[in-house]
Amino acid sequence: DAMVIQNPRYQVTQFGKPVTLSCSQTLNHNVMYWYQQKSSQAPKLLFHYYDKDFNNEADTPDNFQSRRPNTSFCFLDIRSPGLGDAAMYLCATSRVAGLTDTQYFGPGTRLTVL
Amino acid sequence: AQSVTQPDIHITVSEGASLELRCNYSYGATPYLFWYVQSPGQGLQLLLKYFSGDTLVQGIKGFEAEFKRSQSSFNLRKPSVHWSDAAEYFCAVGGSNFQKLVFGTGTRLLVSP
Numbered sequence: 001d002a003m004v005i006q007n008p009r010y011q012v013t014q015f016g017k018p019v020t021l022s023c024s025q026t027l028n029h030n031v032m033y034w035y036q037q038k039s040s041q042a043p044k045l046l047f048h049y050y051d052k053d054f055n056n057e058a059d060t061p062d063n064f065q066s067r068r069p070n071t072s073f074c075f076l077d078i079r080s081p082g083l084g085d086a087a088m089y090l091c092a093t094s095r096v097a098g099l100t101d102t103q104y105f106g107p108g109t110r111l112t113v114l
Numbered sequence: 115a116q117s118v119t120q121p122d123i124h125i126t127v128s129e130g131a132s133l134e135l136r137c138n139y140s141y142g143a144t145p146y147l148f149w150y151v152q153s154p155g156q157g158l159q160l161l162l163k164y165f166s167g168d169t170l171v172q173g174i175k176g177f178e179a180e181f182k183r184s185q186s187s188f189n190l191r192k193p194s195v196h197w198s199d200a201a202e203y204f205c206a207v208g209g210s211n212f213q214k215l216v217f218g219t220g221t222r223l224l225v226s227p
Contacts, residue, residue: 040123
């Protein structure tokens, strides 16, 4: 029944060591989002894909990249993680772009940077 | 800039008691308003949303919220809380000319026996 799946659920990496987080969906939705949620803070949108079109938020650091090889999968790459990148990373999907369509969230990946 | 304030970081409610979680927003036009719930180990789940029309919105799990434009508020209510309602609740705002979600920092609900 899982609709938005995130792997791994917990990821530990070292300072500066590249890391990739994975999101997959069984909903066949066109839009996939990545949010960052730091401890006791609000989830914050990093970027989203509408189909293959990539949309980066203006304040998303260059250290963060994303790939969407097909409809079902989307990856978040952090090229050189810093201690400040420790957070929960949430993936979400929606059928179409825009807020009138519900976003479905995965359970998140908690990233620890040592 | 768009923003959401959830003034209560933690709230404890006795099981069976009523609940109200506060949300205030800042948005220059007619807002789209949302409440999400995040249970431990789970993703965010949409409880309800408001775009236009009736200002009292019914959602899942017995929740409702009321949009009050004059107070820039969208408070979440439930008449009788169950232990399974213990979770973190997020209010979010967006709009027709700002098509992304801006979340508040959340309110953690604890339910006591």
